[in-house]
Amino acid sequence: MFLIFLTAISIMAIIPTLFKFDEDSKFPITSKINMGLDLQGGLYMILGIDFNNVYKDEIKGYLRKAEYELSEQKIESKLGELDVRIPTDPQYTLIISDPKKVEEAKAKIREYFANVIRMTDESGATLKFGLQDSWKDYIESQSVSKSIEVVRNRIDEFGVTEPEIISQGKDRIIVQLPGVKDIERAKELIGKTAKLEFKIVNDEISAETLAGWIKRTEEAGIVYKKGERFSDYMSKVNEFLKADLPKDYEIAFQKTVSKITNEIEAKVPFLVDVAPRITGDDLADASVQIDQQKNEPYVSMNFKSSGAKLFEKVTGENVGKRMAVILDGNVYTAPNIIAKIGGGRAQITLGTGNYNALLQQAKDIALVLRAGALPVQLDFLEQRIVGPSLGQDSISRASWASIISCVLVFIFAIIYYRLSGAIAVITLVLNVLFVLACLVGMGATLTLPGIAGIALTVGMAVDGNIIIYERIREEVRKKVSFYKSVEAGFDNAFWTILDANITTALAGLCLLNFGTGPVRGFAVTLLIGLAATVYTSYFVSKIFFEFYMTKVEGQDLSI
Amino acid sequence: MEKKMFEILKPGMKIDFTSKMIYTSSISAILVILSLIGIFTSMNYGVDFRGGAEIQTKFKTKVSIDGLRKTMDVAQFKGVSVQTIGEAKDNEFLVKVQADNSNLNEISQKISEALISAYAAQGVEIRKVDIVGPKAGAELRNSGFLAIFWALMAILIYVGIRFDFKYAPGAVIALFHDVVIVLGIFSLTGTEFTLQIVAAVLAIVGYSVNDTVIIYDRIREHEAQYPGLDIKTHINNAASETLSRTIITSGATLLSCLGMYFLGGIAIRDFFFAMSLGIIVGTYSSIYVAAAVTIAFEKFFLGKKKAA
Numbered sequence: 001m002f003l004i005f006l007t008a009i010s011i012m013a014i015i016p017t018l019f020k021f022d023e024d025s026k027f028p029i030t031s032k033i034n035m036g037l038d039l040q041g042g043l044y045m046i047l048g049i050d051f052n053n054v055y056k057d058e059i060k061g062y063l064r065k066a067e068y069e070l071s072e073q074k075i076e077s078k079l080g081e082l083d084v085r086i087p088t089d090p091q092y093t094l095i096i097s098d099p100k101k102v103e104e105a106k107a108k109i110r111e112y113f114a115n116v117i118r119m120t121d122e123s124g125a126t127l128k129f130g131l132q133d134s135w136k137d138y139i140e141s142q143s144v145s146k147s148i149e150v151v152r153n154r155i156d157e158f159g160v161t162e163p164e165i166i167s168q169g170k171d172r173i174i175v176q177l178p179g180v181k182d183i184e185r186a187k188e189l190i191g192k193t194a195k196l197e198f199k200i201v202n203d204e205i206s207a208e209t210l211a212g213w214i215k216r217t218e219e220a221g222i223v224y225k226k227g228e229r230f231s232d233y234m235s236k237v238n239e240f241l242k243a244d245l246p247k248d249y250e251i252a253f254q255k256t257v258s259k260i261t262n263e264i265e266a267k268v269p270f271l272v273d274v275a276p277r278i279t280g281d282d283l284a285d286a287s288v289q290i291d292q293q294k295n296e297p298y299v300s301m302n303f304k305s306s307g308a309k310l311f312e313k314v315t316g317e318n319v320g321k322r323m324a325v326i327l328d329g330n331v332y333t334a335p336n337i338i339a340k341i342g343g344g345r346a347q348i349t350l351g352t353g354n355y356n357a358l359l360q361q362a363k364d365i366a367l368v369l370r371a372g373a374l375p376v377q378l379d380f381l382e383q384r385i386v387g388p389s390l391g392q393d394s395i396s397r398a399s400w401a402s403i404i405s406c407v408l409v410f411i412f413a414i415i416y417y418r419l420s421g422a423i424a425v426i427t428l429v430l431n432v433l434f435v436l437a438c439l440v441g442m443g444a445t446l447t448l449p450g451i452a453g454i455a456l457t458v459g460m461a462v463d464g465n466i467i468i469y470e471r472i473r474e475e476v477r478k479k480v481s482f483y484k485s486v487e488a489g490f491d492n493a494f495w496t497i498l499d500a501n502i503t504t505a506l507a508g509l510c511l512l513n514f515g516t517g518p519v520r521g522f523a524v525t526l527l528i529g530l531a532a533t534v535y536t537s538y539f540v541s542k543i544f545f546e547f548y549m550t551k552v553e554g555q556d557l558s559i
Numbered sequence: 560m561e562k563k564m565f566e567i568l569k570p571g572m573k574i575d576f577t578s579k580m581i582y583t584s585s586i587s588a589i590l591v592i593l594s595l596i597g598i599f600t601s602m603n604y605g606v607d608f609r610g611g612a613e614i615q616t617k618f619k620t621k622v623s624i625d626g627l628r629k630t631m632d633v634a635q636f637k638g639v640s641v642q643t644i645g646e647a648k649d650n651e652f653l654v655k656v657q658a659d660n661s662n663l664n665e666i667s668q669k670i671s672e673a674l675i676s677a678y679a680a681q682g683v684e685i686r687k688v689d690i691v692g693p694k695a696g697a698e699l700r701n702s703g704f705l706a707i708f709w710a711l712m713a714i715l716i717y718v719g720i721r722f723d724f725k726y727a728p729g730a731v732i733a734l735f736h737d738v739v740i741v742l743g744i745f746s747l748t749g750t751e752f753t754l755q756i757v758a759a760v761l762a763i764v765g766y767s768v769n770d771t772v773i774i775y776d777r778i779r780e781h782e783a784q785y786p787g788l789d790i791k792t793h794i795n796n797a798a799s800e801t802l803s804r805t806i807i808t809s810g811a812t813l814l815s816c817l818g819m820y821f822l823g824g825i826a827i828r829d830f831f832f833a834m835s836l837g838i839i840v841g842t843y844s845s846i847y848v849a850a851a852v853t854i855a856f857e858k859f860f861l862g863k864k865k866a867a
Contacts, residue, residue: 038826046695184668381695383667383688390615390686397824405818409811416565416807449758452819452827456834459815460766463808467773470804473566492780499721499772504765506713511761514706519758526762 010437033439036447038518039395041388042178047378049143049171056090059131061281062117063092066109075101091130099125196280199272201322202249210269250274254331270331272324277314282307286369288362297362299348308344316340327368394448402455418558423544424465427536431461434532447521457529464537468493501530573799577791583847594743602746605753608700610693612658612666618650619682634673644825703757710764722775729852730771733844737767741836759833767841771849790857794850809842
């Protein structure tokens with residue numbers, strides 16, 4: 001009874017997959033087998049986090065805050081040089097302007113930042129700081145989950161169905177985007193180094209002068225070439241104009257990228273601070289709001305408590321100037337600072353114009369700001385892209401080959417074992433059916449190696465039947481009655497079948513632990529297949545044999 | 560009543576496997592050593608383990624392999640290799656180029672740009688791109704070998720607990736023998752060693768141990784039934800009695816693997832190449848390696864214990 005019930009459920013479970021039912025069909029089960037990336041096409045990536053860079057930004061950010069806190073206490077100080085002799089422990093110096101206040105400054109920094117930074121060296125008024133180990137651990141634990149959140153956020157904006165974003169180890173993120181069409185766009189969106197900086201624009205140099213400078217670089221052969229890293233181009237420009245640029249300022253561009261060709265259409269130069277005044281780390285959140293009275297969309301920013309103070313100070317000192325919002329070196333917008341902004345809340349208004357265009361612009365800026373609240377660089381470690389047509393090809397080829405392979409085994413079994421062979425074939429078919437139903441039930445993913453795993457399961461599952469049948473034959477040869485032979489065959493074979501499948505399962509578990517993506521799919525189908533094999537080739541076969549022998553009395557089963 | 564059965568082996572047949580073990584063991588040992596040399600010197604690691612980029616591309620109209628190679632060279636890719644996939648009329652190619660940390664982020668875009676700009680007229684379609692950084696590749700390689708190692712260890716422990724620890728080394732050495740020879744043949748034929756092959760090797764480990772376990776199972780049964788006989792007789796009897804099962808099962812599994820090998824398409828061909836090899840070597844090793852080691856183990860280790 002249980003067997004009939006199980007079979008019925010399993011058939012129901014795979015019907016939607018076989019006949020390609022719609023999600024909203026009336027059939028009681030709507031879930032289908034999840035096709036892996038290699039079967040339906042899409043993008044698979046492993047991203048790595050470069051923690052040494054994260055530490056570098058973190059220590060710099062805290063020393064900037066220390067600088068600010070000290071100035072509140074009337075102690076002037078200045079961020080000095082970076083020391084990366086130990087790459088995993090980057091350090092910055094902080095120079096106290098008044099040598100007499102060094103001790104006081106040290107005490108203050110200890111008071112405010114003891115759990116975050118540690119002093120590693122001092123010589124006169126130059127103090128050197130690195131991060132506390134415990135804080136590094138904290139950053140590590142936070143970075144992966146924060147990055148996953150940010151990546152998910154960006155993918156949601158992109159609108160991919162059923163993306164999978166999981167962590168691997170403490171510095172890896174696996175991103176799977178099945179069925180994604182525009183792969184380059186998705187990659188660009190995900191891989192974007194979300195490094196947000198707020199820099200004050202130097203408007204003392206006129207736009208014309210700037211344009212003149214850029215023209216000179218072009219005349220000197222420094223032009224942006226397609227395929228080049230834009231950051232490389234920027235550093236070349238800045239290097240070339242070194243003599244002209246005012247101290248502590250550099251050129252940054254606002255570039256417009258064509259949505260169709262993905263090529264840079266225009267780039268407007270800005271003269272901005274070299275060192276950012278405020279970074280994405282100071283920012284808590286950003287969102288699009290609508291001014292109800294004017295019916296205008298604007299971007300609202302919330303700063304963290306530490307960032308709020310900094311923002312108040314920076315805006316207070318720079319009223320009338322522009323503040324560039326820079327993500328990954330690219331200027332996105334540069335609103336005017338109208339007044340000193342306290343309280344940690346700021347708005348970027350976009351002026352007037354077409355409502356939908358403004359709304360889109362506000363959304364873009366908010367996205368940039370949100371993404372930038374996390375200054376973690378993600379590097380692509382692995383990328384696998386499968387086009388949709390290849391996936392279809394793979395499915396049809398592999399399914400067809402699997403069916404042929406199975407049929408070969410079936411024919412073999414029937415020729416060799418006659419009617420008992422036919423029973424074996426039934427158990428094998430049930431085996432495959434259960435495996436597929438399990439895949440649906442567990443929401444597991446079927447990959448191309450997974451299909452291979454099913455074909456292999458059939459080849460290996462027949463072993464269970466063979467072990468039993470050979471045992472029965474041995475008993476029959478000893479002139480034991482057929483009924484007794486069957487009984488002995490099943491009894492003796494049970495542990496053998498179990499042992500054989502458990503050892504294979506051990507290897508399968510090692511594979512499950514090792515593999516990701518398609519290979520993991522193989523391990524999953526293999527393991528499910530092994531469990532199904534023990535059930536079908538032992539228990540189900542037994543049911544059939546018993547049924548046959550009670551119903552068809554006196555007649556032996558051909559074996 | 561005489562039952563009619565289709566049999567490939569005569570029942571009651573006893574084969575003296577152990578008498579030839581000195582030769583088979585020597586052959587196995589030589590093969591393992593040669594394979595190990597091959598694995599360490601000339602293994603063709605795929606993009607998964609070596610790092611680099613692999614592009615599967617298909618064209619609507621005819622494209623020459625040299626032209627394609629030239630296009631990639633012109634686009635300044637390094638270490639370009641191009642091979643056809645399937646039949647010539649399919650116009651499908653596998654292009655491999657080097658990738659290193661500096662260009663990992665842009666390489667897939669550069670590849671598609673290079674191909675599309677050169678072959679737009681020929682209806683180029685990029686069907687699959689695999690890019691693995693050198694660091695990730697080295698890590699995958701290590702964890703792949705580790706997975707194989709742990710699988711062997713797990714089986715060693717399981718066989719030790721379920722049977723007897725005197726059987727466990729034989730089973731594991733037989734598996735090691737299978738894995739090494741399969742990989743050795745891969746290095747000899749220059750077939751690429753990829754993630755899928757690690758999966759295949761683990762499946763072989765799981766599959767090949769079955770034969771061994773079944774023979775051990777029989778030996779154990781006989782030892783209980785007829786104590787006093789020496790291990791060689793037990794092995795000969797057990798292997799002979801289970802031989803038809805061994806051959807039929809291996810035949811059935813080999814049949815399905817060969818079916819997949821010839822029909823399953825390029826994507827899983829190597830996988831089933833490894834599986835087919837593994838089944839053949841694994842069947843042989845269950846008798847000739849596992850049993851031989853068990854005899855040797857009993858002779859040297861347990862023999863000494865008795866003497867002491």
